[in-house]
Structure formats: structure tokens, C-alpha cells
Amino acid sequence: MDPRTSCQDVMRCDLCETAVVQMHCDTCLVNLCKACVGEHFSADLSKPHKIVDFKDKNSTPFYPGCTFHDKERCKMYCRYCNIPVCTKCISSDQHLGHRFSEICEILDERKDKLSRDQTELNEVMYPTYQDIASDVQHRMNQLENEYGDLSTAITKHGEDWHVEIDKLVKNLQVEVNEMKNTQIQTLQKHLDEINNTIVEIKEEINSIDKSLTSHDTSKLFSTTFNADKYSQLPHKIVVSTPTFTQGRINEQQLGKLFGTLSSTSLSSEEKGYSMKTTKKSPEAGSSPPVKQLLDEPETVTTINTGYEYLYNVACLSDEEIWTSGDDSTKKLFSINQGSLLKTITTKSGDRPSDIAVTKSGDLVYTDFNGRTVNIVKNEKIEEVIRLQNWSPKGVCSSSSGDLLVIMYSDDDKQTKVVRYSVSTKKQSIQFDSKGKPLYSSGPYYRHIIENRNLDICVTDSKVGAVVVVTQVGKMRFRYTGYTPKNKLYAFCPQGITTDSQSHILTADYYNDCVHIIDQDGQFLRYLDGGLSEPRGLCTDTYDNLFVARWRNKHVNKIKYLQ
Incomplete structure (x- = not known):
């Protein structure tokens, strides 16, 4: 029996059809023996042939061909046009000012x-x-x-x-x-x-x-x-x-x-059955009414906080908000009257890195230099968490009543999110499924919020991204901004909040606007106009947005949903 036609024969070279396969061209998807490699190269010099050992075939991605430029492969992707592009496309006027990512x-x-x-x-x-x-x-x-x-x-x-x-x-x-x-x-x-x-x-x-x-x-x-x-x-x-x-x-x-x-x-x-779910969400029993984004958002009121530089805002109720700025005070304001109701000073005398309000209505704040997370109850400050070798930055209260805290290591090489039940550590979120860090290193501005679907959303200003993971810490998506031509600077997310529609809202500090994306990371729209240098964000139960503006010292209350 001819061994080349035997069902137990080894694979043969696609060119000479005689020698045993040793190499493979990932560009042309052709099997080659070593002797035929040179002939394959010379047969078509217009292609960048990728020759690998046969055991490593298909290790090189097969990039799609460009629909606009013959013989060009698309190794990049235009996020503005949502199409693969080649190097010639990138240099053309058609994609001027657009944002690109590697197609991989x-x-x-x-x-x-x-x-x-x-x-x-x-x-x-x-x-x-x-x-x-x-x-x-x-x-x-x-x-x-x-x-x-x-x-x-x-x-x-x-x-x-x-x-x-x-x-x-x-x-x-x-x-x-x-x-x-x-x-x-x-x-x-x-x-x-x-x-x-x-x-x-x-x-x-x-x-x-x-x-x-x-x-x-x-x-x-x-x-x-x-x-x-x-x-x-x-x-x-x-x-x-x-x-x-x-x-x-x-x-x-x-x-x-x-x-x-x-x-x-x-x-x-019609509704005799319900969809099976593996999550126990506090909103599982009832869905919020669907609200549409307003064509023209409206600034309802403006509150002068008196800080030289304003950083954070947190809703205590639909009538009162907490704020913090460049000094050691945390101020409670009446929203409707714009009047100062209460002032609390940090125990250390340092300014709070971030503030939030718990489910029970208590104010919580992080002290970066003091390495503590503190809760204010009846105007008395209680230290609930003290860290070693780490310093806390952003904080939020989850739907379950846990505290989610962003922290940095003392050597500025690690960043992680830790979940606490009172002072007991329950969960640490730091790496993705491949063991790579989810968040950049260093003490940059980062804020955190839990969405209605229990996703954990973190702003990472160092790399210009909003990083969203599931409740168990599995990577869901990374939103890196959407920048039309009228926005001059790279995406720099600061404060972050969510609303009843599971929208994620984040302050784009340098571009003087707020991005609104859906719970899957799709860009919906901007809120801009009169929002210079936005820092902190929060929403009330009616989905009104509160924006803390840095040097402006004011908090703007904005109606953006119907």
C-alpha cells in the first residue's frame, strides 16, 4: 500500500507533497517542509509571511483584510466607527481624531x-x-x-x-x-x-x-x-x-x-414563569420604572459649599447632602435651602479622601494618611477599620450593608478593592482570571460604587478607565471613554455613581463633562455645559444627579432623566 494514501500516513508538505510537514505559514495557512520554506517566501513577496513550527500553527491571529486597501491586514480597530482598520486607514483623514485599539x-x-x-x-x-x-x-x-x-x-x-x-x-x-x-x-x-x-x-x-x-x-x-x-x-x-x-x-x-x-x-x-437567576439582588422582587434620558438636562439648583477646592458629595437623603473638600471638615447642606446644617471635623485633622453614606444613614469616610475607615454616628467618629501596609482611598456602602474600600500598598505597586462587613474582611478583588492586576498602581484618584446588578465599578484615573467587575470579582468590562472631536483631552474619570436604570455615571474631569454608560459599558451620552472640573458624583432616590465641581466650589443638582 502506498504510505501517502494510507490512512495512518503523516501529514505532507503542501508544495512538494512528498516531505513530512515541519513548518507552517500562519499568514497563508500552508503546511511546509523546511526545504520548501524559501520557495513559499519567493512565490508571493507582497505578504509578510509568518513561518512557525508546525506544532505552533495558528498561534498568530489571522487578521481580517482591509475593505478599503488591498493586501492590507487590519491589526487595529476604530472604536468611533466600530470597524477593523489597517495602518493606511489610521493615517487617512477618514479616521482623524478617532480612538483606536488593537484588534486583539x-x-x-x-x-x-x-x-x-x-x-x-x-x-x-x-x-x-x-x-x-x-x-x-x-x-x-x-x-x-x-x-x-x-x-x-x-x-x-x-x-x-x-x-x-x-x-x-x-x-x-x-x-x-x-x-x-x-x-x-x-x-x-x-x-x-x-x-x-x-x-x-x-x-x-x-x-x-x-x-x-x-x-x-x-x-x-x-x-x-x-x-x-x-x-x-x-x-x-x-x-x-x-x-x-x-x-x-x-x-x-x-x-x-x-x-x-x-x-x-x-x-x-403571560407572566406565569419567571427567569431563573443565580443572584439575590435587593431589587429582584420589583423592577424600577423605565426612565428615558432627557434631551435637555436641567440644572435644578446650585449649592455653594465654601471650600477652596471641592472634592466629594454624598446624598444623605433627598433633602440633604454631605460634602468634603480640601480641609478636615465634612459639611452637611440642605438641598432646597442651600444652607449649612452641620460640620464634622476628622479626628486626624487631615482631609477625607472619600465620603459615602451607609444604608442606615451614617456618614463614612476614609483617612488616607491615618490608614483608617471611619463612621460618624450621632456626630461621634468611630474607627471601624485600621490598615497596615495599605492606605484607603475610595469607599462606598453596598446594598448588603458591606463597605467596599479601594486601597494602595505602601510601595505604590498594588491596588485592590476589599469588602468589609463592619470591620471584618470578607473579600479581596485585585487580579483578573489571568492573574493580571485589575487596577493600575499608585495613589491616583479612584472612586467606587456598586450598581443595581451588584457589579462593582471603579474609576482608574491613571489609565483613563472605568473598571467593572461582578459581585464575585470577575472582570466584566473596561470603559475607556468616548471622545468626539469637541473634547480635547484624554478621558480622566473621577467621581462615579449609578441610578435606578443601572446607568453608570462618571465625571470626566479634564473634559468638563459627565459620561453616562449602560450597565454593559455602552456609551449613551454626555452631560456637559456649565460643569467645569467635575469631581464627586452622587444620585438621590429620584435620580437627580449631584456634581461636585473642584475650583468652582459648588454642587450642581441636575435632572437628566424623565
């Missing part, structure tokens, strides 16, 4: 998105439909049992009657079976539709699996997942069994007296 970074983001979609399919959609199918099957079994009990009752009652009523018994049994079959058939059809959806979800999962393991970037761009298709759950079919009413024997009214069946009910409840 975009592919990683795409993989993360598909991975989250896959997680949603695996952990939410698939088990939800499995539960629905199990519920329908359970109710079918219940129907069988209940209809069995109904038949037994009719039969037992029929035994007490004379043979003359056997025909009537038979007729009623037929009627019972028809009722049962009608309901069973309806539920069976409903179950078949649900099982078909489960099969579709499994196919979606398999499709995403193939895309995530493929080296073909086009598959990553072409693979999509429409969550709305499965988020609209099927109607719940509600059935009830008839009851049997016995009657006394009477030859004149035999049919009525023997007993009759009540009518059945078969209806559909």
Missing part, C-alpha cells in the same frame, strides 16, 4: 461578551426552560392522578346504582376522557414547544463554543446571540380538573341525579 483587545472583549452570553445561556436560559419543562410535566402527572381520582369516584358511585344506569356511567366516562385528552394534548403541545426552545438554546451554546475555540476571527464577528429571543418566556398554561357532584337515585331524573361534571378551565398566563 477587541477580540478579547468580544470573547468576554460571548462568554457572558454563554454563561447566561448555561446558567439562566437553559435551566429556566428545563424548570419550565419539569413544571409542565409535573402538572401533567398531577392531571393524570386527579383525573384518575375523578374516574374512581364516578365508578364507585356507579356501583351503587342499578344496571339500568350503566349506559349513563359510560357516557360520563367518555366525557371525562375527552376533557382529560383535550387538556393533556394542550399541555403536550406546550411542552413540545418548550423542549424545542431548549434544543435551540443548546445549539446557541454549541455555536458560541465553536466560535470561542476557533482561530478564525470572522466567526467571532459573525456569531451573535439575541437574548430577547429567550427572555420573553412562554405563557403558563393553567388547567383545572372538573369535580363530580353526586345525586340521589331517581328514575325520572336519572341523568341529573347520578351526577354531573363541572366545566374545565384552560388559560394562558
